[in-house]
Amino acid sequence: ESKNDFEKEFSTEIQVCFGKESGLPVAYRIHPTRYRSVPEMVSSFDWMEWLDGTEPLLLFTKEQTMEIDLDSIITSGRPYILELPSKNSLFANILDRFSIVKNRYSVGMSDYELEVHGTGVKIYVLYDPMEAEIETSRFLDIMNRCKFELDNQHYFASDSSLYNKYFLFRGRGDLEFNSEEIMKNNRMAGFRIFVSNVSTDRTKILGMVERMDHFRSMFEHLKGDEDTSAIKLYSSTAIISRYFIQFLSAILGGRMRQMISDAELDETVESVLYQMKCLIRVDRSDRKRPLMSDMNEHQRMILEKLIVPKGE
Numbered sequence: 001e002s003k004n005d006f007e008k009e010f011s012t013e014i015q016v017c018f019g020k021e022s023g024l025p026v027a028y029r030i031h032p033t034r035y036r037s038v039p040e041m042v043s044s045f046d047w048m049e050w051l052d053g054t055e056p057l058l059l060f061t062k063e064q065t066m067e068i069d070l071d072s073i074i075t076s077g078r079p080y081i082l083e084l085p086s087k088n089s090l091f092a093n094i095l096d097r098f099s100i101v102k103n104r105y106s107v108g109m110s111d112y113e114l115e116v117h118g119t120g121v122k123i124y125v126l127y128d129p130m131e132a133e134i135e136t137s138r139f140l141d142i143m144n145r146c147k148f149e150l151d152n153q154h155y156f157a158s159d160s161s162l163y164n165k166y167f168l169f170r171g172r173g174d175l176e177f178n179s180e181e182i183m184k185n186n187r188m189a190g191f192r193i194f195v196s197n198v199s200t201d202r203t204k205i206l207g208m209v210e211r212m213d214h215f216r217s218m219f220e221h222l223k224g225d226e227d228t229s230a231i232k233l234y235s236s237t238a239i240i241s242r243y244f245i246q247f248l249s250a251i252l253g254g255r256m257r258q259m260i261s262d263a264e265l266d267e268t269v270e271s272v273l274y275q276m277k278c279l280i281r282v283d284r285s286d287r288k289r290p291l292m293s294d295m296n297e298h299q300r301m302i303l304e305k306l307i308v309p310k311g312e
Contacts, residue, residue: 014219018211024254025215028247030240057081057198059212074119074195081196081205086188094123094193124194124202132190139185143177150175215250219243263305272306275299 017027060073060082070088073080084091146162149155155163166178166185194205256269265272280293295303 014216016212016215018208023207023211023258025211025247025250028243030243059208061209061212061216062086070195074121074197079198081194081198081200081208083209084193084195086191090195091188091191091193092184094125095187095191119197122196122199124196124205126192126194126202126206128190128192130190135189136186139182139189143182147175147177211254218246218250259306265302265305267302272302275302279303 015029016025018024019026058078058080060080062083062085065073065082066085066087070082070084070090073082084094142162143166146159146166149159150163150167166181167175168178169175192206192209194202194209196205253269256272260267260269260272275298278293279295279299282291284291292303
C-alpha cells in the first residue's frame, strides 16, 4: 500500500493575466482540467488577447514544463518565458558554466544566448544561497527517511525511484548512499533557470514569477474545493464567487505591496492592516482635511507615508 494512495491529484488550472506596466492581475480564467500538450496550453491563452492589442507574453511554471515537451514551446513562435525543471538535461548543461564562490555564482555572463534545436533562446540564471541551503536540507531529510525505510524494510512504491537512484545495494542487505548522485542533486540547489525568446532583465523575470507564485498560492485551497467537489462541501456557485473575491483581494494586496515598496516602509501588508484597523476617519463638509482618531507614532508614520499626499 502506498502512502500516496489517498492523495488527490488536483486538475484545476488557474490562468491569470497581469498588466505589463502595473504588474497587477487584471483578469483570470478557471480551466477545469490540466493541460497535457503545448498546443492545447498555448491556444488556451487566446482568451486574454482582447485585453491588449499586442500578443501576450506567456509564462510557464516549472511544474508545467516538467510534464510537457519544451521543444513545442520554443518553436511555437509565441513570446514566452519558461522556468526550466531541474530534471531536464539542459538544466545540468547550463550549470556546467557556473561555479559557486563564497555563496555567489561566478560566470562570464549570467544572461546569455544559446541555440536549442536550431532556435536561438536567451538563458537567465538566478542563484539564491539561502534557498540552496533550504533545498539541500530538505533533500537530505528525504534521503535519511528513505534510508530508514530501507533499513527497516518498510518500503513505499512512491519512493522506489529515490531508492534506485540515490542508494547503492551491496548485497546481504547492505546499502549505502550514492554520493555521486546526491552531489549532482545538491549542485542544482538554489538555482532557477529561465528560457525565453524575449530580452528582459532577470529581476523583472523574478518579479513576474514571484507574483504568479503568490497569486497561485492564494487559490490553492479553492482549487482543492473545486477538485474534491464530490464531497459536496460547497456548491459550484459558491466556489465561483469565492474565486472572484479572492481575485479582488489579490489586486488590492498587490497594490498595497507596491505602495509599501515605493514608500520604503519596512512593513508587510498584514502589519499595515493591523496598525490601521483600529483607526477611524471622519469626513466633514465644513473641513478640508478629515478628522482622525488618536494614533501612536508608528501609525502616524505609516499613514503619512502611504495615505497623506506630500505637501499637505
